[in-house]
Amino acid sequence: MNKESLKGHSELIILSALAARPMHGYALSEYLKEQMPEAFSFGAGMIYPLLHKLEQKKLVTGEWKDVGGTSRRVYTLTKQGKKMHDAKKREWQAFAKLMTKMVTLPS
Amino acid sequence: MTRDEFLTQFEKHLLVGEPKRSELIAEITHHLTDDPTSQTSDPVALAKKLNRTHLGIFSSWSRLVWLALIMAALFETAYLILIYGETRTKTVWPFAFATVIGFIISYLPIVAMIIAGHAISSMHHRWRLTGKWVLLISALLIAFELSQYFSGQSLFIPERSALVQSFMLIGESFAIVIMITLFVVWLSIGHRTFIPRYRILDLIITFAILAVGTDIALVTVTDILTGFLRNTSTTNVQLWVVGHQWTAALFGGVLGTLIEAYRLRWQSRHFQNAQ
Numbered sequence: 001m002n003k004e005s006l007k008g009h010s011e012l013i014i015l016s017a018l019a020a021r022p023m024h025g026y027a028l029s030e031y032l033k034e035q036m037p038e039a040f041s042f043g044a045g046m047i048y049p050l051l052h053k054l055e056q057k058k059l060v061t062g063e064w065k066d067v068g069g070t071s072r073r074v075y076t077l078t079k080q081g082k083k084m085h086d087a088k089k090r091e092w093q094a095f096a097k098l099m100t101k102m103v104t105l106p107s
Numbered sequence: 108m109t110r111d112e113f114l115t116q117f118e119k120h121l122l123v124g125e126p127k128r129s130e131l132i133a134e135i136t137h138h139l140t141d142d143p144t145s146q147t148s149d150p151v152a153l154a155k156k157l158n159r160t161h162l163g164i165f166s167s168w169s170r171l172v173w174l175a176l177i178m179a180a181l182f183e184t185a186y187l188i189l190i191y192g193e194t195r196t197k198t199v200w201p202f203a204f205a206t207v208i209g210f211i212i213s214y215l216p217i218v219a220m221i222i223a224g225h226a227i228s229s230m231h232h233r234w235r236l237t238g239k240w241v242l243l244i245s246a247l248l249i250a251f252e253l254s255q256y257f258s259g260q261s262l263f264i265p266e267r268s269a270l271v272q273s274f275m276l277i278g279e280s281f282a283i284v285i286m287i288t289l290f291v292v293w294l295s296i297g298h299r300t301f302i303p304r305y306r307i308l309d310l311i312i313t314f315a316i317l318a319v320g321t322d323i324a325l326v327t328v329t330d331i332l333t334g335f336l337r338n339t340s341t342t343n344v345q346l347w348v349v350g351h352q353w354t355a356a357l358f359g360g361v362l363g364t365l366i367e368a369y370r371l372r373w374q375s376r377h378f379q380n381a382q
Contacts, residue, residue, distance in 0.1 A: 024137075025134060025137075025138050026137070026138050026141040026142055029138075029142070043148050044135060044138045044139075044142070044148055044153060045148045045149060045152060045153045045156070048131075048134060048135065048138075048153070048156075048157065049153070049156035049157055049159075049160050052157065052160045052161065053160050056160065056161075070137065071133075071137075072137060073130065073133075073134050
């Protein structure tokens with residue numbers, strides 16, 4: 001599939017991943033690779049700018065925690081982030097339903 | 108690229124200052140430890156993206172230079188329009204328009220200093236950058252004033268020798284610019300949670316609009332009042348207003364900005380409590 005088309009939905013992808021469970025940057029990258037093996041990988045160059053942007057918008061919050069004996073910055077969705085995720089999820093589901101209907105019209 | 112090479116390049120191009128800088132470096136270092144393949148990505152691009160996220164639109168020295176050049180160009184254009192209106196046309200320009208142009212001339216560089224000061228406050232080596240920025244904008248203002256003065260296209264009448272006046276201009280410009288920029292840098296450091304960064308531009312625009320509005324409104328109202336009722340008292344009021352025009356404009360701008368800052372802070376707290 002065209003990997004570029006996913007880049008426009010990066011924020012929703014990150015919010016959805018963090019809705020599953022709080023994660024630090026590397027764990028998030030591995031989780032996304034596992035969930036979307038056919039799509040592009042979220043390396044350090046994409047993950048951290050996105051996470052910090054979401055943190056500035058107060059959609060996620062980062063805290064230093066001990067993970068496996070090392071200090072890591074773990075990101076969690078805030079209440080505002082959960083609301084935003086739910087709203088974007090509904091929007092996306094409505095969009096996907098409409099597009100599926102349109103592209104499956106008899107030609 | 109080795110891990111150390113990656114981190115060296117990354118730290119060199121990361122302009123974000125402390126305390127955020129240490130956090131960012133620690134995060135990236137841990138990521139490289141967990142995932143050595145990340146060393147193949149571009150450390151400079153990563154640093155620039157993080158600069159953009161944490162420092163906003165003026166996230167590099169080159170953008171601050173562009174800010175200085177654009178402000179100087181606007182300043183010079185406004186000043187040339189004013190000189191043309193005062194010296195080349197046969198009719199007197201409408202008072203309100205000339206006042207606005209005069210205001211723009213006075214306050215554009217100050218707006219540039221406030222924006223740059225705030226951007227620099229969260230950068231690495233902030234005092235070194237403040238010094239460079241102050242020298243740059245002082246040099247531009249001085250070059251502008253000297254070129255106007257020596258070409259005879261200045262509104263200022265020389266009372267001392269040109270050389271003495273040039274040195275005074277240099278000292279004055281440097282002192283004003285450094286004071287304003289340092290004040291903004293100091294005010295912004297460690298106080299970023301008082302007013303969110305994206306609201307700073309709102310406050311700058313509030314200040315500019317209210318200061319211009321106060322200036323125009325005050326003069327226009329007194330003109331209208333003295334037009335209808337001309338006596339010694341009203342003439343004295345008019346003279347007082349004209350003599351304290353800039354002070355009143357500054358006061359109006361600052362008062363309005365403080366009220367707006369309090370309102371934004373109250374809204375932000377109210378929203379957080381509602382969460």
